[in-house]
Amino acid sequence: MKKVFLSLYCLLVSIVSFSQEEKIETKWVPRDPQKFESVHSGTFNGQKITFKSIVGETFLKNSKGEVTGALWSTSYIRDGVDSSRRPVMFIFNGGPGSASVWLHMGFFGPKVVKIDSEAKEDDGAAPYRLVENNQALLDLTDLVFIDPIGTGFSQIEGVGKTADFWGLNEDAASIAQFMRIWVTQNGRWQAPKFMAGESFGTTRAAKVAEVLEGGGQNMALNGIILISQALDYAGSSSWADNLTSFFTYLPSQAVTAWYHGKAGQGKTLEGFAQEAREFAYGNYLKSLFLGEKQTQAEKEVIAEKLAYFTGLEKNYILHSDNQILMHRFKKELLRAEGKAIGTLDGRFLALETDKSAEGPVLGDPSDYMAESAYTAVFNDYLMRDLKVKMDRPYFSSASGMGGSWNWKPVPDGAYYEPSYVSTARSLSEVMHRNTQIKVMVANGYYDLITPFFDAEFTFARHDFPQDRIQMTYYEAGHMMYNRQEDFDALAKDVREFLEGILK
Structure with missing residues (x-):
């Protein structure tokens, strides 16, 4: 009987303690953002360039000025030049729930991973090939790779909750807030600005471009690169x-x-x-x-x-x-x-x-025959090249985001009939308000998730200004840059697109 009483007492104490713990609010303690800096050099488009890499977090805040999240990014900034009008490109992948590792290590970064160009061999096990990317754009523009909240090292902080970020509108607002902060901290308001997104990252890019036009800090973009576009989901x-x-x-x-x-x-x-x-x-x-x-x-x-x-x-x-x-x-x-x-x-x-x-x-062989190489190479690159030392893992995809994502394009409480997701009209309207912005759409012929014909169908509608849309095609799939010939062709097309705007 004594043992039973003791057990019941311990259970009661634990319940009371747990209840008390539930009532305790954890207050966020202000701190400096974490940051890892290193200096590098490379030859890009025939130019020897010294540049700084900054892997760090930016605190996002709500309308009350309270911290809600810590968004991590990787910036490559050229040394020895006047930065005030130095172009900058913001780059992100899709998902939703994907970190920027794919475009970072697959195409835009100063070093890139190489898998079988002909799509015949699995990536196998380590070690994998990491090579200098002499076609990277650092001679033309600085590069900022964004990992949305829940991906990479980015996470909820302070009073934040996943619902603040995991949604079509919420995601766009957080990326736009980060871009404004980055531009302000780096003195780039007078600099040409570009975005590049892949897959859902193109859905995001259209919405972010729209959000950047409001909020009392209008930021007009010079150009957007859409890789494997997904603006109107009815076609994909x-x-x-x-x-x-x-x-x-x-x-x-x-x-x-x-x-x-x-x-x-x-x-x-x-x-x-x-x-x-x-x-x-x-x-x-x-x-x-x-x-x-x-x-x-x-x-x-x-x-x-x-x-x-x-x-x-x-x-x-x-x-x-x-x-x-x-x-x-x-x-x-x-x-x-x-x-x-x-x-x-x-x-x-x-x-x-x-x-x-x-x-x-x-599953998808074009995914599992390449993912291990990207993951291993990027983690090693973070530690060895970019000198990042963290006590938690880098997530290339967000855990649990899929079932928690809010696709509604309207605020909570607003009447809404379910429909296919579309940000095509948002981008079209941005292009009508900003008559200088141009858009490049890169399509893979063998992309079976965002088909090239859907891109043509999408941009033929929604009143897009046809003279400022550039369509390009490649003989691979969604990540066309995995094929070397298409990597070279895409690099040439992107460079010409940027040069045409910057001239």
């Missing part, structure tokens, strides 16, 4: 009953089938892509909207043409009601060989453990 969401997606994905399916030798043999890549565009805008678009108003014979004519473009069996296409979902296409194209193709890059393929499944079961 391959879901049943989303007719737009069957239209926008068809040319990507066609060129991917061409790449794997299943369609368009004897045609050029560009020629077959154009043929697919014309069919999509013509008979296929009409067929999608006619639906059951078509006769069986009319459906069979469309199925025959879809088989020609996609390399899939006509009967399979008919059973799919002439609407091929992308996850099924990735499995069906090489099903006879027991292989599935990649999402980010349709050139990648892998042997599957379940050959009868509807879609890929191992």
Whole structure:
């Protein structure tokens, strides 16, 4: 009995203690932001350049001036030049929930990782290749890589909570706040300013450009680079009953089938892509909207043409009601060989453990055949080159963000009917208010998540000023810079885009 009483007493004490602990509010203690600086040199575009790297945190605050988060960034700043009008480019990846490691180590950074350019070999295990990036833009502009809250080392601080940052509007507001702080601290209000984003990072870029025009600190941008754009999700969401997606994905399916030798043999890549565009805008678009108003014979004519473009069996296409979902296409194209193709890059393929499944079961080979190299190389680069010493890990992707993200484009409490996410109109309106800003859109032919045809469809609408939109194309996927030929081509195109604005 004594033992039972003692146990109950201990339990009661622990409950009371826990309740008391719950009531204690942890007050944020003011401190200086952490910062790691180092000096480097390299040759970029034939110029020998000395530059400083600064890996550090910036405190974000709410309207009351209370700290809510510590956002980390990596800045590369050229030494020995007048910085007041020195261009600066802000760079981020997508997700949402991705750190900037991919564009940092894949393309824009002074050093980059190299994986198999032809997408045939897995990245394997360490060690991996890290090389000097002589095509980096440090001769033209300083570079600032941003890790949104929850990614990299960036985290909630003070009175902040995830809801303050994990949402379409909230994310854009935090990035815009960081950019204004960085520009102010570095004396760059008179400097040309650029943004570069990839995937959801392009969704973000459009929204950030809009946010920067308000808040009492209007900051106009000179240019935006959209890599694998995702401004209007109707065209990049391959879901049943989303007719737009069957239209926008068809040319990507066609060129991917061409790449794997299943369609368009004897045609050029560009020629077959154009043929697919014309069919999509013509008979296929009409067929999608006619639906059951078509006769069986009319459906069979469309199925025959879809088989020609996609390399899939006509009967399979008919059973799919002439609407091929992308996850099924990735499995069906090489099903006879027991292989599935990649999402980010349709050139990648892998042997599957379940050959009868509807879609890929191992995940995206264009992701898992490259991710280990990026992660290992960047962590080593942080410690050895950038002299960063932290007691917590660098997260290349945010844990738990997906299910907590607020996609609503309107404030809480405002009436809203669910729809596909779109920031296309935001960017179009920015371009009409800022008549100097130009936009470059980089597209991978084998990108099976943000299709190139969707980029064309998006920028053909929303009243975009066509003379300030530049479209470029590459023979790889979402991260086209993983292919060396496309790395070189993209570097040339980005440089010419910037030079055209800065001249």
